[in-house]
Amino acid sequence: MPNNSVITLFREILDDSSILSGESLKSRFYHIWKTDVQLESLCLLLPRSTDEVSAIVKICNDYNQEIIIHGGLTNLVGSTISNKNQVVISLEKMNKIVEIDENGKTITCESGAIIEDIINTVKDKDLLLPLNFGARGSAQIGGAVSTNAGGLRVFKYGMTRNLVMGIEAVLPDGTVISSLKKLMKDNSGYDLKQLFIGSEGTLGIVTKVVLRLYRLPKTRYTSLAATNNYQNVLDLFKTMENKISSNLTGFELLWTNTYSQMVSDKTLYNKYLPDNYKYYIFIEYMGGDFENDYNKFEEVVLESVDKGIIDDAVIGKDEKEQVNIWGIREDVAVLADEKEFDQHFDISIPVSLIGEVIDKISLELKECEGVKTIFPFGHVADGNIHFIIGKDSDDDKLKSEINEIIYSNTEKVDGSISAEHGIGLDKKKYLIKTRSQDEIELMRLIKKSIDPKNILNPGRVI
Amino acid sequence: MPNNSVITLFREILDDSSILSGESLKSRFYHIWKTDVQLESLCLLLPRSTDEVSAIVKICNDYNQEIIIHGGLTNLVGSTISNKNQVVISLEKMNKIVEIDENGKTITCESGAIIEDIINTVKDKDLLLPLNFGARGSAQIGGAVSTNAGGLRVFKYGMTRNLVMGIEAVLPDGTVISSLKKLMKDNSGYDLKQLFIGSEGTLGIVTKVVLRLYRLPKTRYTSLAATNNYQNVLDLFKTMENKISSNLTGFELLWTNTYSQMVSDKTLYNKYLPDNYKYYIFIEYMGGDFENDYNKFEEVVLESVDKGIIDDAVIGKDEKEQVNIWGIREDVAVLADEKEFDQHFDISIPVSLIGEVIDKISLELKECEGVKTIFPFGHVADGNIHFIIGKDSDDDKLKSEINEIIYSNTEKVDGSISAEHGIGLDKKKYLIKTRSQDEIELMRLIKKSIDPKNILNPGRVI
Numbered sequence: 001m002p003n004n005s006v007i008t009l010f011r012e013i014l015d016d017s018s019i020l021s022g023e024s025l026k027s028r029f030y031h032i033w034k035t036d037v038q039l040e041s042l043c044l045l046l047p048r049s050t051d052e053v054s055a056i057v058k059i060c061n062d063y064n065q066e067i068i069i070h071g072g073l074t075n076l077v078g079s080t081i082s083n084k085n086q087v088v089i090s091l092e093k094m095n096k097i098v099e100i101d102e103n104g105k106t107i108t109c110e111s112g113a114i115i116e117d118i119i120n121t122v123k124d125k126d127l128l129l130p131l132n133f134g135a136r137g138s139a140q141i142g143g144a145v146s147t148n149a150g151g152l153r154v155f156k157y158g159m160t161r162n163l164v165m166g167i168e169a170v171l172p173d174g175t176v177i178s179s180l181k182k183l184m185k186d187n188s189g190y191d192l193k194q195l196f197i198g199s200e201g202t203l204g205i206v207t208k209v210v211l212r213l214y215r216l217p218k219t220r221y222t223s224l225a226a227t228n229n230y231q232n233v234l235d236l237f238k239t240m241e242n243k244i245s246s247n248l249t250g251f252e253l254l255w256t257n258t259y260s261q262m263v264s265d266k267t268l269y270n271k272y273l274p275d276n277y278k279y280y281i282f283i284e285y286m287g288g289d290f291e292n293d294y295n296k297f298e299e300v301v302l303e304s305v306d307k308g309i310i311d312d313a314v315i316g317k318d319e320k321e322q323v324n325i326w327g328i329r330e331d332v333a334v335l336a337d338e339k340e341f342d343q344h345f346d347i348s349i350p351v352s353l354i355g356e357v358i359d360k361i362s363l364e365l366k367e368c369e370g371v372k373t374i375f376p377f378g379h380v381a382d383g384n385i386h387f388i389i390g391k392d393s394d395d396d397k398l399k400s401e402i403n404e405i406i407y408s409n410t411e412k413v414d415g416s417i418s419a420e421h422g423i424g425l426d427k428k429k430y431l432i433k434t435r436s437q438d439e440i441e442l443m444r445l446i447k448k449s450i451d452p453k454n455i456l457n458p459g460r461v462i
Numbered sequence: 463m464p465n466n467s468v469i470t471l472f473r474e475i476l477d478d479s480s481i482l483s484g485e486s487l488k489s490r491f492y493h494i495w496k497t498d499v500q501l502e503s504l505c506l507l508l509p510r511s512t513d514e515v516s517a518i519v520k521i522c523n524d525y526n527q528e529i530i531i532h533g534g535l536t537n538l539v540g541s542t543i544s545n546k547n548q549v550v551i552s553l554e555k556m557n558k559i560v561e562i563d564e565n566g567k568t569i570t571c572e573s574g575a576i577i578e579d580i581i582n583t584v585k586d587k588d589l590l591l592p593l594n595f596g597a598r599g600s601a602q603i604g605g606a607v608s609t610n611a612g613g614l615r616v617f618k619y620g621m622t623r624n625l626v627m628g629i630e631a632v633l634p635d636g637t638v639i640s641s642l643k644k645l646m647k648d649n650s651g652y653d654l655k656q657l658f659i660g661s662e663g664t665l666g667i668v669t670k671v672v673l674r675l676y677r678l679p680k681t682r683y684t685s686l687a688a689t690n691n692y693q694n695v696l697d698l699f700k701t702m703e704n705k706i707s708s709n710l711t712g713f714e715l716l717w718t719n720t721y722s723q724m725v726s727d728k729t730l731y732n733k734y735l736p737d738n739y740k741y742y743i744f745i746e747y748m749g750g751d752f753e754n755d756y757n758k759f760e761e762v763v764l765e766s767v768d769k770g771i772i773d774d775a776v777i778g779k780d781e782k783e784q785v786n787i788w789g790i791r792e793d794v795a796v797l798a799d800e801k802e803f804d805q806h807f808d809i810s811i812p813v814s815l816i817g818e819v820i821d822k823i824s825l826e827l828k829e830c831e832g833v834k835t836i837f838p839f840g841h842v843a844d845g846n847i848h849f850i851i852g853k854d855s856d857d858d859k860l861k862s863e864i865n866e867i868i869y870s871n872t873e874k875v876d877g878s879i880s881a882e883h884g885i886g887l888d889k890k891k892y893l894i895k896t897r898s899q900d901e902i903e904l905m906r907l908i909k910k911s912i913d914p915k916n917i918l919n920p921g922r923v924i
Binding site: 101103104105106147148150154155156158159161162171175176177178179180181182183184185186187188189190191192194195197198199214215217218234238241242243244245246247286287288289292296348349350351352379382383384414415416417418419420421422423427431434435436438439440441442443445446448449450461462 | 563565566567568588609610612616617618620621623633637638639640641642643644645646647648649650651652653656657659660661676677679680696700703704705706707708709748749750751754810811812813814841844845846876877878879880881882883884885889893896897898900901902904907908910911912923924
């Protein structure tokens with residue numbers, strides 16, 4: 001059947017406003033940072049229900065029609081790009097919040113719901129969805145689940161995987177797997193939801209999720225500390241864990257280059273500490289005790305200065321100071337002012353080795369002709385370090401050289417080439433540096449069993 | 463090839479002491495509570511390395527030889543039973559601790575390591591493996607991973623699944639899938655370890671694991687509180703979460719019958735509170751602040767009494783008192799004195815509905831002729847309630863009647879028939895009460911893809 005006939009079949013199940021093709025595709029794009037690049041697609045479908053998704057997928061499966069899935073389009077590994085023969089399904093109209101269970105601390109919502117909207121909705125009920133990453137204002141929860149998104153609070157609350165209690169997903173043959181139980185513990189057979197979390201839309205289209213929530217902490221304090229020695233970073237981490245244990249919700253790191261850039265004239269952020277230290281640590285404390293939390297946190301920070309674990313520190317007490325301090329850590333767009341020539345990384349390495357590995361990588365990158373800026377930063381408590389590397393050209397050889405330096409050093413310490421962004425299209429050729437051939441074969445076996453015609457997000461991951 | 467020839471092949475890869483058959487099987491059993499019932503098996507193999515496991519499994523796969531896997535043999539759903547044609551592989555000799563990374567807070571060990579040994583080993587380094595359940599003194603870590611064991615600290619630390627960072631497993635064709643990375647974040651392709659966690663040994667034999675550890679908390683306090691109203695249990699839970707937030711590590715519940723039995727002359731436990739309340743709540747606080755933690759905890763408990771959320775409470779401050787209080791909650795063997803006629807349950811239901819659902823189940827059970835005692839208790843914070851039901855006979859009709867009462871009421875509120883014990887053989891026929899036909903079909907598809915000859919723990923789960 002020619003492709004256009006598939007559209008005819010879609011018209012039988014969707015109203016006209018839910019099918020964009022030809023001219024009406026002009027305003028659509030494949031990435032939120034590239035709104036000037038028009039989407040290529042046979043058509044873009046905007047289903048409003050799981051039944052509609054199921055019916056669409058069934059037609060595609062019958063006619064070997066490839067499907068690319070769109071969420072908030074903040075994907076960093078090329079997954080959302082499509083060609084003119086592929087059908088794009090966007091979940092954006094399925095954005096309803098279905099239910100909030102205040103006692104059970106769960107929220108059930110459709111995949112298209114924006115993460116920040118969910119955060120704000122549950123906040124009104126004194127509940128916390130701890131997902132916290134830069135793109136939260138546009139990222140959809142279905143995308144976060146499909147890519148197992150990470151972010152700034154993984155150390156304490158885990159990846160998205162840990163927050164998912166239930167999932168509804170449409171398989172490549174149109175079958176709806178619905179397991180929307182609001183249960184923290186469920187050992188009744190294989191935990192099928194794990195198949196859909198982090199498999200980047202290659203095994204099913206997530207249509208609804210049940211998420212675990214937490215009581216909203218009452219207090220939040222932040223400290224920015226500095227030291228010249230990675231062992232001290234580890235010692236400070238250990239001290240914090242021992243003294244404030246579970247109230248430690250964030251422990252992040254900037255290297256000196258990155259800090260300097262973040263407090264330069266390019267930003268409006270206060271330069272709280274001089275920029276001549278090697279490491280800048282961002283510590284977040286969240287608790288429930290208005291009267292004592294601040295004093296407790298301050299005491300531990302001061303003690304760490306007294307003991308020489310850190311050389312200097314400031315504490316952000318009020319909202320304004322905290323926004324300023326966390327801006328230095330989070331507003332990383334400043335590091336990437338020449339977008340076209342940047343390379344972004346999200347490697348994972350054992351926490352104890354971060355100091356030496358990042359030093360080694362930085363040194364090797366410096367010797368690489370064409371590299372202009374090297375900005376490492378990241379989630380040191382959970383071993384995930386990012387790099388934004390600025391270059392003076394988009395040369396392919398240089399790109400490969402940089403990939404090689406970073407991924408080989410990661411491989412040597414049994415790290416991962418992707419802590420949180422995933423593999424998508426962009427990192428496929430490096431997957432072998434982080435997973436064995438047998439592992440990749442097992443992934444292929446699973447993909448083939450569940451999607452024998454290879455219609456869902458084809459070519460991604462494996 | 464006749465079965466005995468398989469043994470001949472095993473002799474080529476294992477030394478004699480690692481192959482038990484015939485007479486030498488006499489001292490072996492299939493369940494730790496049934497040491498007087500001799501194991502039925504073609505032979506029992508005791509491999510000492512992953513390579514040996516792989517070689518054994520490869521032979522079995524070549525000759526369509528069924529394998530039953532043994533860990534600590536505390537399984538509660540019949541999974542460890544075997545027949546005289548099946549090969550049993552016990553992981554007991556693979557019990558080495560391979561590495562502890564103190565900075566990274568991980569331990570790598572072989573599957574046969576006893577959980578309590580791991581707990582004690584890491585405790586010496588001021589680290590905590592938060593797995594905590596009754597059978598920890600004999601259960602092996604490989605079994606805990608394969609069954610995704612739960613226990614007393616799931617609310618705070620999650621199931622075993624949440625503690626597993628890396629896995630090495632042998633597939634049914636002998637392939638070794640090794641992913642022993644010490645990483646908290648790894649989105650490089652499908653998260654294959656999830657396949658082996660909680661699939662009850664049907665998709666692979668777990669041979670090694672990397673577990674996430676936590677800093678050992680410095681303080682631990684316990685309170686036993688009582689109330690007559692389930693809404694108060696929920697209010698107390700909310701108060702505790704708001705006031706002591708992450709220091710709340712346990713929140714458990716006994717119903718009046720169960721409490722009475724636990725403080726009767728059958729035990730040595732102190733009757734701290736009179737046994738005329740409906741609900742008894744066990745609260746555990748763990749923290750890092752010697753000076754202030756006790757006062758903080760006491761203040762919240764006293765305030766809850768003052769506000770009428772609870773009617774009475776005691777606080778266990780020293781080790782002796784805490785052992786006594788937690789004994790009342792944990793020493794549930796006392797509830798099962800006529801072992802043969804007991805039925806055990808581990809259902810999961812949404813937290814807010816626990817009060818009414820357990821009342822309804824208890825009422826229906828009381829009207830069931832042949833039921834002698836009804837003891838509900840459990841992990842109320844994570845929705846997992848256990849029942850131990852005593853009967854005056856082992857009648858099959860009565861057994862089915864009881865199952866029907868419990869599982870139908872669970873099904874009605876979208877609960878799970880197994881929160882933590884798994885499905886094994888015993889609960890297979892009830893799986894449909896908790897998972898849809900489409901879900902079960904997807905489980906079968908995965909099993910068939912990975913174990914096409916159905917040799918690994920055949921007949922379990924699905």
